[in-house]
Amino acid sequence: QVQLVESGGGLVQAGGSLRLSCAASGRGFSIYGMGWYRQAPGKQRELVAATTSGGTTTYADSVKGRFTISRDNAKNTVYLQMNSLKPEDTAVYYCNTFPFDVASPWGRGTQVTVSS
DSSP, X not given: OOEEEEXXXXXXETTOOEEEEEEEESSOGGGSOEXXXXXXXXXXXXXXXXXXXXXXXXXXXXXXXXXXXXXXXXXXXXXXXXXXXXXXXXXXXXXXXXXXXXXSOOOOOEEEEEXX
């Protein structure tokens, strides 16, 4: 089982950038597809971006062209580069397996706040 720790969030003005990191511990990280998810207040958690174990990526329409997901299997880490941030990107961001495995526990997430 993989344990996940997210970092890199913060407060940024609209139009700014942030880079999130997700460090995974445990065995077998490289065989998992990984995704970044987010949950805004009062809303359901949603998938933002994902990468397969082979590096194929997919993005939510709302972030296409602005966010980039990448992974470094040697470091057991997945990243989310977020550019041109908008206030509606404000949320707690989590990483987890993709497709989501109910046996994979959620981390604490990292808060991203975009001011207008």
